[in-house]
Amino acid sequence: MTYAVTAVSGQLGREIARGLISQLGDETVIGLARTPSKVTDLGVEVRPGDYDKPEQLQTSLAGVDALVIVSGMAPPEDRIQQHRNVIDAARTAGVKKLVYTSILGPEVGTRFSPVVQSNRQTEADIKNSGLNWAIGRNGIYIEPDIEYLESYKARGEIANSAGGGKCGYTTRPELAHAYAALLTRDELNGGTYDLNGTPITQDQLAGYLNRAFDTHLTYREMTPEAFVADRTAELGDFIGPIIGGIYQGIRQGVYDRRGAYAEVTGRPHQSWDDFFSTLRA
Ligand SMILES: NC(=O)c1ccc[n+]([C@@H]2O[C@H](COP(=O)([O-])OP(=O)(O)OC[C@H]3O[C@@H](n4cnc5c(N)ncnc54)[C@H](OP(=O)(O)O)[C@@H]3O)[C@@H](O)[C@H]2O)c1
Numbered sequence: 712m713t714y715a716v717t718a719v720s721g722q723l724g725r726e727i728a729r730g731l732i733s734q735l736g737d738e739t740v741i742g743l744a745r746t747p748s749k750v751t752d753l754g755v756e757v758r759p760g761d762y763d764k765p766e767q768l769q770t771s772l773a774g775v776d777a778l779v780i781v782s783g784m785a786p787p788e789d790r791i792q793q794h795r796n797v798i799d800a801a802r803t804a805g806v807k808k809l810v811y812t813s814i815l816g817p818e819v820g821t822r823f824s825p826v827v828q829s830n831r832q833t834e835a836d837i838k839n840s841g842l843n844w845a846i847g848r849n850g851i852y853i854e855p856d857i858e859y860l861e862s863y864k865a866r867g868e869i870a871n872s873a874g875g876g877k878c879g880y881t882t883r884p885e886l887a888h889a890y891a892a893l894l895t896r897d898e899l900n901g902g903t904y905d906l907n908g909t910p911i912t913q914d915q916l917a918g919y920l921n922r923a924f925d926t927h928l929t930y931r932e933m934t935p936e937a938f939v940a941d942r943t944a945e946l947g948d949f950i951g952p953i954i955g956g957i958y959q960g961i962r963q964g965v966y967d968r969r970g971a972y973a974e975v976t977g978r979p980h981q982s983w984d985d986f987f988s989t990l991r992a
Contacts (some may be wrong), residue, residue: 713774714894715741717760717797718781720749726884726887728753734891743771753790762793763821768800770951775801777808777894780837786949787829794833808843808900810893814888815848815879815905816957817965822939823956834903843900845893850881851957851966853983856916857990863928869917870931872938873961878916879907879968882959882986895903896975904971907979913961915983923987969984 714731718724719742731740732755743760744750750757758771762783772778778801783793794811801809813834816827830848837844856869862878863869889906893899912929921928933941938958943951960966972980 712776713739713741713945714777714779715743715772716774716779716781717743718745718783719753719757720746721781723883723886724779724781725750725753726883727781727890728755730884730887730891731894734895736749741775741841743768745814758846760797762796765796765800768797769804770934772801772804774836775804775806777810778806779810779894780811780833781812782830782833784812787825790826790829791832791836795836798833798836802840802842806842807990808845808894808960809837809840810844810890810984811846812890813848813903814909815850815966816970817960817963820954820963821935821956821959823954823960826953837873842899845899845901846903847886847889847893847906848903849886850879850905850922850970851961853908853986856920860920860924860926863920864926867927868929868931869913869920870933870938870941871913872935872955872958873913874932875912875914876961876964877910877912877967878961879905879910879966879970880983881907882981885972885981889972892976904975905968906972906975906980907966907968908972908986909983910967911983919983919987927934935962964990 718726719728728742737755740755742757745761747757783790813830814991818827823937917928942954
């Protein structure tokens with residue numbers, strides 16, 4: 712069997728490839744990247760894999776048996792076609808199984824919903840591909856909250872529109888572990904699995920950050936409209952509303968899910984006590 716992962720120049724793709732290499736060795740794993748020159752540290756063959764280049768994708772997928780498609784970053788309307796390019800190229804190249812990194816989220820009613828809908832369309836395209844498939848729906852990465860620590864400290868608070876809603880966060884390493892299982896365990900074929908840890912509130916998140924980093928952050932609830940305006944001012948017209956929509960989804964309870972992590976991997980998702988203790992150490 713030859714396994715491949717797309718977008719290995721990105722953080723999730725690289726982490727998935729690393730997990731597969733440590734599990735299966737470097738002979739059976741291939742990376743695809745839009746920018747292969749960025750990938751210098753994997754120690755496996757990296758082939759060109761631009762989602763906008765169908766012929767290049769088809770050539771690069773020759774000899775691949777099972778493929779992880781990491782969802783792209785383009786606007787939703789472009790993303791659907793990009794993912795179709797990968798699915799079609801895989802089918803033509805003779806790939807037998809597709810695994811897709813989809814997302815949990817509010818399917819209607821928020822500024823994030825068009826992105827979620829585009830992920831649902833790709834899920835449908837994968838199910839209709841005629842190939843074997845497995846789909847993971849990722850929780851929200853918790854790492855950006857660590858990267859934002861200095862900004863939280865400067866404000867003295869975490870302020871957003873999540874309110875009392877609980878969010879099933881996850882980490883990229885935990886996702887990588889789950890995607891290795893989805894790719895290699897054929898008994899998981901034909902399933903769509905929520906991949907998230909124990910859901911926590913923003914108050915709890917502030918508590919974890921305070922214990923790990925000796926900070927004194929508090930949580931302040933904002934209205935969805937005020938938070939979209941706040942994020943748009945800092946991050947611009949594309950990403951700002953998307954972030955606002957994610958927190959509106961948390962507020963609505965969309966991310967308060969038990970998840971299927973243990974079903975996929977055979978062990979529970981890392982606990983937040985453990986994750987933050989490791990950061991403190
Ligand atoms: N669950 C969450 O909280 C969350 C948050 C943010 C994003 N996401 C989704 O998860 C995906 C992976 O996250 P990440 O942390 O790995 O993001 P990341 O580090 O920003 O990496 C994004 C990757 O997408 C690749 N890419 C973009 N356009 C492409 C194209 N046309 N063809 C091929 N590759 C392309 C990039 O390639 P280059 O190196 O060439 O730019 C890069 O490898 C994202 O793409 C997004 O769909 C999830």
